[in-house]
Amino acid sequence: MNKMTPAGQIVSSQTAAISIQNVRQQYPGRHSSAAVLALDDISLDIPRGEFVCLLGPSGCGKSTLLNIVGGLIKPTAGKVQVSGRTIDGPSPRDIAFIFQESTLLPWYTIRENFHVSFKFSRIARSEWQSRTEEALAAVGMSRFIDHYPEQLSVGMRQRVNLARGIALGTDIILMDEPFAALDEQTRMVLGEDLSELLAKTGKTIVFVTHSLAEAVFLSDRVYVMAARPGRLKTIVEIDEPHPRSPDFMLTTRFGDLRNQLYGLLRDEVREGLQIERKSSAAAGRT
Amino acid sequence: MIGDASNLSSRAIQLGFLALLVGAWQLLSSLGTISPLLLPSPDSVRIAFVKLVESGQFWSSLRVTGSTVLQAWAIAMIAGSAAAYAITRSRFLVAVFEPVIAGIFAIPLTLLFPLYILFLGIGPSSKVAYAATYGFFPVALNAIAGFSAVKEHYLRAAHSMGASAFATFRHVMLPASFPIILTGIRISFFITFASVLGGETLSSVTGIGKRIALAAELMEPAEMFAWIVFVIVFSVATNMVLSMLESRASAQ
Ligand SMILES: Nc1ncnc2c1ncn2[C@@H]1O[C@H](COP(=O)(O)OP(=O)(O)OP(=O)(O)O)[C@@H](O)[C@H]1O
Numbered sequence: 051m052n053k054m055t056p057a058g059q060i061v062s063s064q065t066a067a068i069s070i071q072n073v074r075q076q077y078p079g080r081h082s083s084a085a086v087l088a089l090d091d092i093s094l095d096i097p098r099g100e101f102v103c104l105l106g107p108s109g110c111g112k113s114t115l116l117n118i119v120g121g122l123i124k125p126t127a128g129k130v131q132v133s134g135r136t137i138d139g140p141s142p143r144d145i146a147f148i149f150q151e152s153t154l155l156p157w158y159t160i161r162e163n164f165h166v167s168f169k170f171s172r173i174a175r176s177e178w179q180s181r182t183e184e185a186l187a188a189v190g191m192s193r194f195i196d197h198y199p200e201q202l203s204v205g206m207r208q209r210v211n212l213a214r215g216i217a218l219g220t221d222i223i224l225m226d227e228p229f230a231a232l233d234e235q236t237r238m239v240l241g242e243d244l245s246e247l248l249a250k251t252g253k254t255i256v257f258v259t260h261s262l263a264e265a266v267f268l269s270d271r272v273y274v275m276a277a278r279p280g281r282l283k284t285i286v287e288i289d290e291p292h293p294r295s296p297d298f299m300l301t302t303r304f305g306d307l308r309n310q311l312y313g314l315l316r317d318e319v320r321e322g323l324q325i326e327r328k329s330s331a332a333a334g335r336t
Numbered sequence: 337m338i339g340d341a342s343n344l345s346s347r348a349i350q351l352g353f354l355a356l357l358v359g360a361w362q363l364l365s366s367l368g369t370i371s372p373l374l375l376p377s378p379d380s381v382r383i384a385f386v387k388l389v390e391s392g393q394f395w396s397s398l399r400v401t402g403s404t405v406l407q408a409w410a411i412a413m414i415a416g417s418a419a420a421y422a423i424t425r426s427r428f429l430v431a432v433f434e435p436v437i438a439g440i441f442a443i444p445l446t447l448l449f450p451l452y453i454l455f456l457g458i459g460p461s462s463k464v465a466y467a468a469t470y471g472f473f474p475v476a477l478n479a480i481a482g483f484s485a486v487k488e489h490y491l492r493a494a495h496s497m498g499a500s501a502f503a504t505f506r507h508v509m510l511p512a513s514f515p516i517i518l519t520g521i522r523i524s525f526f527i528t529f530a531s532v533l534g535g536e537t538l539s540s541v542t543g544i545g546k547r548i549a550l551a552a553e554l555m556e557p558a559e560m561f562a563w564i565v566f567v568i569v570f571s572v573a574t575n576m577v578l579s580m581l582e583s584r585a586s587a588q
């Protein structure tokens with residue numbers, strides 16, 4: 051059954067693919083009083099080969115944490131280690147990013163987009179063609195290799211975008227709400243495919259989402275975060291082998307887990323809204 | 337289909353307008369109401385042009401003016417895009433320098449032309465420097481607009497893949513801003529061309545501008561008009577080519 055473990059639980063660091071140690075992130079505001087504490091002393095270890103979700107109210111620092119892990123932002127304090135190496139800037143050999151918006155460049159065809167990404171990541175030219183073809187075949191998009199991104203629907207584009215992220219061949223993939231711009235049916239199907247694709251590869255995935263069903267369906271563990279300041283609240287483990295069939299969604303266990311996450315988040319979201327109301331009332335008074 | 341047809345008819349009207357202009361010119365000069373010293377006949381201009389080409393004067397002047405324009409234009413393009421790239425590295429720099437560049441561009445820089453003559457003499461280098469200065473502004477302003485408009489998430493993705501600054505420029509920033517920069521480059525060409533001709537007319541030893549000024553001084557209207565007609569035809573043709581390139585780039 052699902053176990054709840056206290057926040058900040060330490061997994062043996064040999065098995066940890068990503069080790070986040072006492073990370074704090076403060077964004078400077080316009081005035082020193084307006085500085086935002088986006089993350090307050092986060093520590094967690096993500097085991098190798100796991101699919102984990104970051105779940106939490108809007109503004110709790112999920113994107114910030116992901117960007118810190120990927121080396122796009124330097125944290126105010128603390129550090130992130132990937133395979134024992136401290137992160138200091140992007141490390142395209144180990145970590146690939148998939149963002150919410152498709153980042154396929156509109157002036158290149160799908161093939162050219164893959165090749166440019168490989169060039170950016172300094173992958174040997176001899177591998178470009180085979181990697182492109184394999185990745186597109188894996189998501190069933192081979193036919194569109196010479197199309198421009200604009201010729202594809204939003205769902206197809208994000209599918210290709212996903213394939214490209216996987217084609218970069220890193221052990222770790224960070225995804226920031228990759229399906230947020232899609233309709234619900236499309237994101238279900240993409241989620242199923244993603245579960246199937248990644249089951250074979252043993253990659254470590256960190257996935258940010260607002261969808262409770264997506265979190266339960268895809269992940270091995272869900273990190274539930276709290277806002278203001280952003281911190282880790284609890285970890286919910288989802289003990290179900292990959293690849294997961296859509297039937298998993300029909301089980302009572304799925305429903306229970308989903309409800310459990312909702313229960314954890316509801317208070318957070320409520321609190322967030324209340325704080326918002328209070329601070330705007332305070333602003334109105336001055 | 338409709339686009340093609342209206343395009344065709346607008347071309348026909350433009351050609352008709354041109355024919356009308358030449359016809360009116362012919363009519364006015366053959367009526368003899370305007371002195372041939374002010375308005376030579378089209379035929380005498382044609383003869384003057386043939387003479388210019390045959391004497392070799394046409395080519396030598398064209399070479400001087402052409403190379404002056406090309407040098408100035410190249411400097412303007414390189415300096416303009418380099419400055420824009422440097423400035424757009426930070427939002428603060430854009431806020432500081434964009435209004436400054438736009439402000440200087442609003443000043444008639446012709447005012448400064450005597451300074452260029454003073455410092456660089458009446459040879460081609462003063463014209464190169466003067467025209468390059470003027471041509472710099474439209475390139476820089478358009479490139480600043482173009483580079484600033486590059487979508488943030490493309491840059492973030494390139495950065496996350498470890499792209500070098502050059503690779504990011506080559507594959508993301510340049511293609512994203514190319515249509516806007518091309519507009520700046522086209523405007524820059526005409527400003528450079530006009531500045532070189534103007535500069536040569538004012539103070540120079542050779543070049544097309546100098547030839548036109550000289551022909552006017554020596555009361556050789558046919559030769560002067562031969563040069564003027566050449567410059568007009570050349571400018572219209574260049575504009576057509578550059579506009580075509582530009583619309584092809586933005587259609588991509
Ligand atoms: N560049 C920045 N400068 C200043 N403040 C920022 C910046 N980026 C994020 N923040 C603030 O930090 C906090 C966390 O932002 P973040 O984008 O990480 O949240 P999130 O959990 O990803 O939210 P969402 O679910 O809406 O995507 C927010 O309060 C946000 O306003």
Ligand SMILES: [Mg+2]
Nearest residue numbers: 112113114226
């Ligand atoms: Mg976010």
